[in-house]
Amino acid sequence: xxxxxxxxxxxxxxxxxxxxxxxxxxxxxxxxxxxxxxxxxxxxxxxxxxxxxxxxxxxxxxxxxxxxxxxxxxxxxxxxxxxxxxxxxxxxxxxxxxxxxxxxxxxxxxxxxxxxxxxxxxxxxxxxxxxxxxxxxxxxxxxxxxxxxxxxxxxxxxxxxxxxxxxxxxxxxxxxxxxxxxxxxxxxxxxxxxxxxxxxxxxxxxxxxxxxxxxxxxxxxxxxxxxxxxxxxxxxxxxxxxxxxxxxxxxxxxxxxxxxxxxxxxxxxxxxxxxxxxxxxxxxxxxxxxxxxxxxxxxxxxxxxxxxxxxxxxxxxxxxxxxxxxxxxxxxxxxxxxxxxxxxxxxxxxxxxxxxxxxxxxxxxxxxxxxxxxxxxxxxxxxxxxxxxxxxxxxxxxxxxxxxxxxxxxxxxxxxxxxxxxxxxxxxxxxxxxxxxxxxxxxxxxxxxxxxxxxxxxxxxxxxxxxxxxxxxxxxxxxxxxxxxxxxxxxxxxxxxxxxxxxxxxxxxxxxxxxxxxxxxxxxxxxxxxxxxxxxxxxxxxxxxxxxxxxxxxxxxxxxxxxxxxxxxxxxxxxxxxxxxxxxxxxxxxxxxxxxxxxxxxxxxxxxxxxxxxxxxxx
Numbered sequence: 001x002x003x004x005x006x007x008x009x010x011x012x013x014x015x016x017x018x019x020x021x022x023x024x025x026x027x028x029x030x031x032x033x034x035x036x037x038x039x040x041x042x043x044x045x046x047x048x049x050x051x052x053x054x055x056x057x058x059x060x061x062x063x064x065x066x067x068x069x070x071x072x073x074x075x076x077x078x079x080x081x082x083x084x085x086x087x088x089x090x091x092x093x094x095x096x097x098x099x100x101x102x103x104x105x106x107x108x109x110x111x112x113x114x115x116x117x118x119x120x121x122x123x124x125x126x127x128x129x130x131x132x133x134x135x136x137x138x139x140x141x142x143x144x145x146x147x148x149x150x151x152x153x154x155x156x157x158x159x160x161x162x163x164x165x166x167x168x169x170x171x172x173x174x175x176x177x178x179x180x181x182x183x184x185x186x187x188x189x190x191x192x193x194x195x196x197x198x199x200x201x202x203x204x205x206x207x208x209x210x211x212x213x214x215x216x217x218x219x220x221x222x223x224x225x226x227x228x229x230x231x232x233x234x235x236x237x238x239x240x241x242x243x244x245x246x247x248x249x250x251x252x253x254x255x256x257x258x259x260x261x262x263x264x265x266x267x268x269x270x271x272x273x274x275x276x277x278x279x280x281x282x283x284x285x286x287x288x289x290x291x292x293x294x295x296x297x298x299x300x301x302x303x304x305x306x307x308x309x310x311x312x313x314x315x316x317x318x319x320x321x322x323x324x325x326x327x328x329x330x331x332x333x334x335x336x337x338x339x340x341x342x343x344x345x346x347x348x349x350x351x352x353x354x355x356x357x358x359x360x361x362x363x364x365x366x367x368x369x370x371x372x373x374x375x376x377x378x379x380x381x382x383x384x385x386x387x388x389x390x391x392x393x394x395x396x397x398x399x400x401x402x403x404x405x406x407x408x409x410x411x412x413x414x415x416x417x418x419x420x421x422x423x424x425x426x427x428x429x430x431x432x433x434x435x436x437x438x439x440x441x442x443x444x445x446x447x448x449x450x451x452x453x454x455x456x457x458x459x460x461x462x463x464x465x466x467x468x469x470x471x472x473x474x475x476x477x478x479x480x481x482x483x484x485x486x487x488x489x490x491x492x493x494x495x496x497x498x499x500x501x502x503x504x505x506x507x508x509x510x511x512x513x514x515x516x517x518x519x520x521x522x523x524x525x526x527x528x529x530x531x532x533x534x535x536x537x538x539x540x541x542x543x544x545x546x547x548x549x550x551x552x553x554x555x556x557x558x559x560x561x562x563x564x565x566x567x568x569x570x571x572x573x574x575x576x577x578x579x580x581x582x583x584x585x586x587x588x589x590x591x592x593x594x595x596x597x598x599x600x601x602x603x604x605x606x607x608x609x610x611x612x613x614x615x616x617x618x619x
Contacts, residue, residue, distance in 0.1 A: 003153035005175035008093045020096050021047065024103060042113040046102045049203060050095045053210050057092070060166035060214035065308040068345035070220045072283035075245045077356075078163040079307075079349060079563040082573050085315045088161070091170035094177040101181055105189070112189075115197040122196035126187035126205055131259070133190075138183045138257040139266060145176070146251060159248060163563065166214040167311075183257070184209050212258050216244040225278040235274060236261040242277040246270045288392050289349065289358035291587040293580045294385050295400040296362040296369075298569065300331050303365070307348055307566055317567045338363035344385040350564040352557065353614070355587060359566075360385055362403060369402040379409055386415050390424040395590075397424050398583020401537060404428040406456055412596035427595040429582025433535060434460045434599055435608035436553040436578045436618060440533055441511060447471040449506030449526075452515020454481040457535050460599035461513060463489055466496035467601075473500045473509060475516075514540055523547075551619065553578035558615030575619055585611045 010017040027043040064070055080088075106112050145155040158172045172180075188205055191197050215222060221241050228235045239260050247254035253270035256262045263269035279285060297303045304310075304327055305318040313323065324331075342363035349358045362381045368374045382403055389397045404411045412426045434457055441448065448465060452458045453474035462472045466489050474497060476482050482499045489497060503525040506512060512526055513533045520543040526532070528546040535553055542549045554575050557564065561574070568576050576584075586595060589610050 005178070006153055006157075006173045008090070008174055010093065010096065011090065017090075017093070017096060021050075021099065024099065042106050043103070045199065045202070046099050046106075049102075049206055050099050052203070052207060053095060054092055056207060056210045057166050057170065057214060060211070060218050061311060062308045064165065064218045064220045065311060067307075067347065067349065071346055072286045073221045073280060074285065075219050075221060075242055075280055076163050077285065077287055078351070080161075080163045080165055080311070080565045081563055082315055082565055084161055084163060085311060085565050088165075088167045088171045089312060091167040094170050094172070094174075094180075097174060097177055098181055101178075101185075105185070109189070109192070112192055112197065115192060115199060115202075117198060118200050119196050119198040122191040122198050122201040123204075125191040125194055125196050126201055129187040129190045130205075134183045134186050135257050135259050135262055137186075138180075139255050139262040141179055141183075142255045142257075143266075143268075146255075159251065164217045164219050164245075164248065165311075166218050169210075169213045169217045216241055216258075219245070221277065221280045223277075223281065225274075225281045228274065228277075236264060240277055242280050243270075243273050246273055246276065287356055288394065290355040290395045291357045291584055292385070292389050292394050292397040293357065293359045293400060293576075293583060294344065294362060294382065294397055294403055295347070295359060296403055297335075297365045299366055300328065300335055302569065303331050303335065304328075305567075305569070311565070314566050315573070317570045317572055319570070335365060339368070344381060344388070348566045351562040352584070353560065353588065357584065359568075366402065369405065369408065375408060378403075379414065382409065383415055383418075386422070386424065386426060387419070390419075390422050394424050396427055396583050396587040398427045398429045398579060398586070400429075400577065400579055404430070404579075410597055411456060412594070416594050416596050422594075425586060425592065425594055427583045427586045429577075429579030429586075429595070430457055430460070431595060431599050431603055431607045432555070432582030432585060432611055433457060433553045433578035434464065435604045435611070436555060437461060437513065437533055437535055438464055438604065439608060439618060440550060441465075441470075441513075445470060445511045447473065447509050448511040448513055449473045449475065449500075449509040450513045450515065451475045451518065452536060454478055454485060455515050456599060458513075458515045459485050459488075460601050460604065461515075462497055463601045464604055466493040469493075469496065471496050471498065473498050473505050475500050475503065475505070477501055554619050555581040555611060555616045556619055557581075558617075560615070572619075581611060581616055582607065585614060585616070588614050 010020060024043045024047055028047065031043070144150060154173045154175055158168070158176065161168045161171060184206065188197070188202055191201060216239055218241055223240045237259055239256060239258055243254055243260060250270065253268050254260070254263055254273065255266070255268055260269060301320065301324055302318055304324045305314055307314045309327065310323065313321065344360050344362050347359045347361050349356065351357065362378065362385065364378050364381060369378060382399070386397055399412050402408065409415065411428045411430070416422065416426055438461060448470060450458055450462060450472055453462060453476045462474055462485060465472050474482055476499060479499065486494050486497045503522045507525050507527060510527055510530045511533070512530055515535050517536055518540045520541060523540070523543050526544065526547060530547045531550065532540065532547060533550045534540065537552065539552055540549070554571055554577055556575050564574065567573055568580065571577065585607060
């Protein structure tokens with residue numbers, strides 16, 4: 001049986017928990033419609049403070065998840081994984097509790113509802129009460145929470161998070177938040193009872209209190225060490241994220257709320273605090289990635305599917321949601337700004353088998369790849385990313401989607417030929433993409449209908465299948481390109497490659513491999529029971545109810561992946577595009593060749609077996 005006050009009463013309410021704010025909202029509406037609006041403004045203030053507090057936590061989380069700004073100052077070099085995100089999903093439960101405590105306090109102390117907007121004395125009283133009462137009281141209670149019983153039944157929940165974020169400040173039991181509410185309420189309530197309370201004091205103290213808690217748990221060092229060198233006494237008056245991280249790592253030191261002087265007085269100050277703070281604040285804790293996946297933005301709406309907006313939404317496959325609409329104008333302006341001046345930037349990272357992976361993004365959107373005058377600029381951005389990776393010592397950089405377009409840069413060939421001395425291996429990952437598609441096709445299939453037949457992937461698929469004795473109906477109007485591919489096949493296999501020019505040619509074939517967009521009208525030529533294998537981006541509409549549709553080529557990462565908390569576009573959790581997996585396998589295997597240009601058909605099975613060996617599995 002769970003200990004008392006160790007779980008939230010509304011833990012399983014889902015979104016219906018927000019109905020608990022209903023009485024406050026009703027009170028505000030009733031006062032506005034039927035009473036003097038000034039009479040019950042305190043209910044409105046409670047709701048506004050809760051909203052601002054939630055915004056404060058969200059802002060800290062968003063900024064700290066901007067890895068392109070914070071990567072050099074991160075303390076724990078790991079992203080929150082899906083498990084942590086799910087556990088912290090309802091991090092804001094405590095705001096409901098605090099709102100109701102404030103609601104009851106206003107009824108118990110009517111004078112709180114009549115305080116002025118500003119009172120300078122209240123600030124002095126609040127500071128004194130915080131320093132002399134709240135700080136030592138929190139220090140003592142926090143140490144008690146590390147005793148066996150209280151830690152096991154309560155405080156261990158908070159300490160179970162290994163990669164803390166601002167949301168972790170809210171991830172605790174009701175008992176701990178009740179105590180924290182008392183700690184936070186002493187200066188505000190004390191100043192008010194002494195006749196010096198004010199609305200600005202309540203707003204200011206509560207929001208500063210939350211900001212300092214977020215700072216301590218954000219996993220990013222925001223205070224430069226030079227401040228403590230110039231003013232040494234400050235190190236005892238304000239804690240840092242590094243300071244608190246030592247408490248989480250060793251647990252028997254650094255118990256203070258915000259002021260390390262109480263750890264010094266209680267002889268629990270960790271002697272490594274300032275040395276580690278200097279190391280992290282100077283950026284010495286950052287690690288060079290072994291592998292970089294270089295993606296690009298698909299469109300304006302999907303650009304908001306990023307960990308620095310809503311982490312919870314990023315942990316789910318992307319889909320259109322109303323939550324994105326308010327941010328669309330901002331996202332549009334960001335797109336214009338990035339088009340004018342920007343460089344590739346880091347989006348997320350994870351670790352696998354001791355190798356650090358980064359996902360970088362070229363600051364360009366899908367539609368820009370089809371604007372002729374924008375192509376040179378896109379290639380310059382990709383080149384910048386490759387040269388940055390080479391300078392840093394990255395082992396492999398894999399080009400995603402349109403970044404490896406044949407018409408754009410020859411599948412990466414342009415960069416390898418321009419910079420022949422690159423140490424970083426440039427990989428398009430299409431060998432594994434072809435392998436994934438080919439291994440989806442049943443062993444008993446004797447004929448396939450292939451669109452996009454003369455593309456890079458289409459060519460490799462056709463050549464591989466004809467060697468297996470599968471008849472490939474290659475839909476193409478380009479006879480010369482078809483004949484060139486046909487001549488690459490062994491002489492005894494060339495008759496398995498057949499050029500067709502109309503979709504009607506596939507009306508008796510139940511295995512369609514789609515590498516070029518199919519309209520609903522064109523899909524009608526497929527017989528009932530057809531399965532559409534796909535490597536076209538975006539995927540075709542699932543128009544036929546009597547047929548089945550495959551997803552884009554993808555692979556599931558091994559279970560021992562660490563710090564993975566973002567879904568890759570529309571992919572499920574833990575699933576990445578095959579070209580991403582292809583670059584990862586290239587890195588894990590330690591291969592030293594570039595994988596650019598045409599796909600080497602002879603290496604398809606080798607790459608597939610290597611992927612399986614490292615624990616990647618087909619979806």
